[in-house]
Amino acid sequence: MFNKVIGHDTIKEYFEKILLSGNMPHSYIFQGQAGVGKMTMARAIAKNLICSSQDACNTCKDCHQFEVGTHPDIITLETTKIEEVREKVVREINIKPYQSQHKIIFIPQADTLNIQSQNALLKTIEEPPSYATIILMTANVELLLPTIRSRCLIIRFNDLSDTEMKNYFSAINYNKDKEEIYIRFSSGSIGTAQKLINDESFLTLRDESINYLNRLETADMIALYKIADELVEDKLRLVEILNFWELWYRDIMIYKTNNQAILYYPDYEGLLIDICNKLTYNKISMNLKVIQKSRIDISNNVYAMFVVENLLLDLKEKK
Template identity: 35%
Template sequence: MLNFQEIIGHDQIKEHFQKAIEYNKVSHAYILAGEAGMGRKSLANAFALTLLCEKGKSEPCMECHACKQVLSGSHPDLIYVSHEKPGTIGVDDIRKQINDTIMIRPYSSYYKVYIVDEAEKMTQQAQNALLKTIEEPPSYAVILLLTTNQEAFLPTILSRCVQLKLKPLRDFTVKKYLMDTLHVEEADADIYAAFARGNLGKAISLASSEDFKLLHGEMLHLLKHVKEMDISELLDYIRKMKEENLDIYECLDFMQLWYRDVLLYKVARDMNQLIFKDEYSSINEISQKCSYEGLEKILEAIDKARVRLDANVNMELAMELMLLVMKEQIDRRREP
């Protein structure tokens, strides 16, 4: 479990929590919203750790009995709300774990902290049951709702909670963490950071993912050789992607990043701005063979493939149409 100083980014949210503690203005209910992997749990845990610390300051001491209890997962005044049904948090979960216990005063701390992960899974009945509690909570109670989708909450819940939304980190910040902490090579860190789009947890996961390494290799081969492949070879490659269970949406993301590099190099002629720096030779070659109009059509084709997949169009057909556009547009010399 991390303290505030050890959490990468999200400075505004950390400062909000720390000032709330410092000025004794802690709210009774918070919503922490953001993508999975962005740090909602880390921020909630750091806030709980700081609230329960015996020193009462804006950073936990990490040494007192209360801090040690939180770190070991045994503090009686920190409650993680669980649910048996994986897709739903029901009214009984809220009543038994929050409503029926919240009026019992803290055992050893000034605060009693409840953390509800995947809070968007609360049913309407569960939210209404929680609403009765957060409308008139005891002074010591703090409820943290962690969610990937705050639109799932009733307006009455939203209006009674402090809403804090996690923002993506800068690619540079993610890249630096990967290189300094996980000792990832710079070329790989560039790709993981760009692919994660500011989500540090996703970047860390990609860095250790064998599936992503497979996807990376397959996509590079396809993008570098699509021009030479005939229709039958393209169809075989699509079937191979399907057989290897590659995430097709991640494949499309990869293609977008690749052609973003091609377009950027065609405009700026600066390899230092590339994500795929190690593939400079191939990117330079494609940028010379493909016109600006052609690159625009390729990027549009990738977007269309995504739309078709969302509409449940056959995957092989959607990918075939997209790859044919790529093949057609490369080597059309309309611009110098």
């Protein structure tokens, strides 16, 4: 039933049981970070409900329409604007299913429901018709009104484990060399992994970020200002580079403290050990702090050249 969903075994077991019992609650909140599998799970449940043999048979008309996205009893909110909530939820829910025994409404960006839209939803969630299932999805359940939360069953999706992420990469037959890097940077989210794989600049910028640090190591003042010039050219890129630098020093710290955690830069092991041997614990810790502070300053619109010059000078300090 849930062969497309990676991980979340307890949630799968729960839904397998509740679907069989025929006593499924009508309103759910799925909470978990973006890309962790909330929508994939919601779709698997919905397909089961609308299938004419109630087992996602893949051969009936309902299953076929579901897969091509034309099933009339499946409604997905594209936005959470009040007009759309009124039209696609409040009004639509009272119309009996067109073709199956159920009507399922997905609200994928429930984080963005404003108070007005949530209030519009409230009555529907309070007294849903027997054929209705509503699934709200959010990264943060606290953004929903207590009155909404108390009327829904909250299902929490944990970040996927490294093993589960590995299963995903095996399933898509991805390049083994890079797998470890993507798993680290995806933080337990398949959605994030997919984004990174499709983002051609990700690995390049990661390498460029480390290259800047190498250049800085041997730079005189003129070369240092040249690096600063290049870095401040593009603010978004600068913030990404600062993120890469933070994780770089985090990896060096892992060597320093003989920690067993998995690295963000497994392909740079030699260089990491080399730098680890040159720097004291305090210096690594200070580098982490100045990078974090610089990122905050940049996002608070402090003059970028000023922030970057000071950061580079701090990083270059020997102690």
